[in-house]
Amino acid sequence: MKKFKIVVKTFAGLEPVLAAELNALGADAISIERRAVSFTGDQSMLYKANFLLRTALKVLKPIAQFKVNQKDDLYNQAKKIEWSEYLTLGKSFSIDSTVQSELFVNSMYASLKVKDAIADHFREKFGKRPSVNTEDPDIRIHIYLMGDYCELSLDSSGESLHKRGYRVGQGEAPVNEVLAAGMILLTGWQGNVDFFDPMCGSGTLLIEAAMIARGIPAGIYRKSFGFEKWMDFDEQLFSEIYNADYEKESTVKILGSDISVQSCAIACANIKSAGLSKMIEVETKDFLEMNPPFGSGIIVTNPPYGERLITKSIAGLYKSVGDVLKQRFSGYTAWVISSSEEGFKSIGLKPSRKIELFNGALPCSFRSFELFRGTHKQTVILKKGNSNFNT
Numbered sequence: 126m127k128k129f130k131i132v133v134k135t136f137a138g139l140e141p142v143l144a145a146e147l148n149a150l151g152a153d154a155i156s157i158e159r160r161a162v163s164f165t166g167d168q169s170m171l172y173k174a175n176f177l178l179r180t181a182l183k184v185l186k187p188i189a190q191f192k193v194n195q196k197d198d199l200y201n202q203a204k205k206i207e208w209s210e211y212l213t214l215g216k217s218f219s220i221d222s223t224v225q226s227e228l229f230v231n232s233m234y235a236s237l238k239v240k241d242a243i244a245d246h247f248r249e250k251f252g253k254r255p256s257v258n259t260e261d262p263d264i265r266i267h268i269y270l271m272g273d274y275c276e277l278s279l280d281s282s283g284e285s286l287h288k289r290g291y292r293v294g295q296g297e298a299p300v301n302e303v304l305a306a307g308m309i310l311l312t313g314w315q316g317n318v319d320f321f322d323p324m325c326g327s328g329t330l331l332i333e334a335a336m337i338a339r340g341i342p343a344g345i346y347r348k349s350f351g352f353e354k355w356m357d358f359d360e361q362l363f364s365e366i367y368n369a370d371y372e373k374e375s376t377v378k379i380l381g382s383d384i385s386v387q388s389c390a391i392a393c394a395n396i397k398s399a400g401l402s403k404m405i406e407v408e409t410k411d412f413l414e415m416n417p418p419f420g421s422g423i424i425v426t427n428p429p430y431g432e433r434l435i436t437k438s439i440a441g442l443y444k445s446v447g448d449v450l451k452q453r454f455s456g457y458t459a460w461v462i463s464s465s466e467e468g469f470k471s472i473g474l475k476p477s478r479k480i481e482l483f484n485g486a487l488p489c490s491f492r493s494f495e496l497f498r499g500t501h502k503q504t505v506i507l508k509k510g511n512s513n514f515n516t
């Protein structure tokens with residue numbers, strides 16, 4: 126099968142995990158970029174990237190690269206592309222863009238120029254043009270314009286891949302599914318020790334953890350992918366990829382709890398929708414009153430930040446969380462994500478690792494705390510050396 130360049134977009138900080146996922150898929154020429162990883166692959170890799178990658182937001186197939194030295198270059202170059210290879214008059218399209226250019230301060234303007242180029246290309250050939258549909262287009266086109274370098278791509282994912290398809294409800298500040306999976310993979314956890322999220326909200330970390338432990342493909346719950354509407358869609362190839370055997374047995378315990386009855390109900394609904402009720406337990410409990418549910422294990426959690434959840438005293442909450450971890454959770458490794466530096470200061474524990482991440486637009490820090498029990502030898506430590514990637 127013919128190989129081509131593929132670009133996978135992700136969140137800042139998750140590039141190394143995404144590269145490790147691509148490596149495990151057997152991708153060639155993997156190159157880490159800013160908020161993206163590119164590689165070389167064929168049609169089958171394009172489908173696998175969409176279906177299997179946990180830390181991918183979008184999988185793009187570049188179709189043209191050119192320089193934009195003056196404004197008209199974008200329209201003129203885009204018009205030259207043989208658009209009828211990708212679009213027909215009966216199909217709708219949309220354009221989105223990532224633009225950092227002195228010529229196009231407004232990214233909408235760049236999208237408009239490419240839209241005009243496509244419309245004029247078709248009008249000159251057929252006297253008609255395909256329609257634009259921003260809500261549910263058949264074909265999505267992506268413009269990447271950085272300085273004078275422009276790359277136009279087809280978006281093979283359709284809706285962002287963080288929309289896994291299992292979420293039926295969301296709490297006040299759910300963590301993005303791609304970020305949740307990335308956080309878990311960054312810890313090096315693969316289902317080897319028991320997993321606990323004591324502030325589980327809508328259950329995102331629990332579900333992503335269970336999917337990792339069981340090898341459930343990230344895209345299994347999705348109804349569709351963008352490439353299914355492409356003219357070269359190979360239904361049999363995708364069906365083989367979709368139906369291959371990825372799952373594995375897991376006896377690891379995954380537990381979530383939250384102080385809010387409503388959050389627990391939402392988490393249970395999401396877990397049920399993902400078909401994971403047998404694997405994940407949820408309890409309504411205040412973490413500050415909890416005893417460890419297992420002898421040892423990993424905690425990965427996303428406490429209230431303050432920015433998105435109104436909490437009276439972030440410092441007070443984080444101090445209590447730190448005290449509980451220290452006093453009761455020895456033998457555990459706790460990973461906490463937060464955008465609150467004040468919160469981290471109040472935890473009163475020294476982090477063994479700090480990873481800078483983003484939850485949407487919000488800069489966050491993801492920190493690990495090793496809660497020693499007796500000698501270091503007895504402690505369960507998930508360290509950099511245990512993981513299959515480099516950060």
Ligand SMILES: C[S@@+](CC[C@H](N)C(=O)[O-])C[C@H]1O[C@@H](n2cnc3c(N)ncnc32)[C@H](O)[C@@H]1O
Nearest residue numbers: 299300324326327329383384385411412427429
């Ligand atoms: C930022 S949200 C977690 C979002 C979650 N990761 C998700 O994806 O939906 C923080 C959660 O902490 C819970 N919480 C706050 N204080 C708590 C406490 N003392 N014990 C347990 N949960 C608490 C809140 O109810 C809220 O659901």
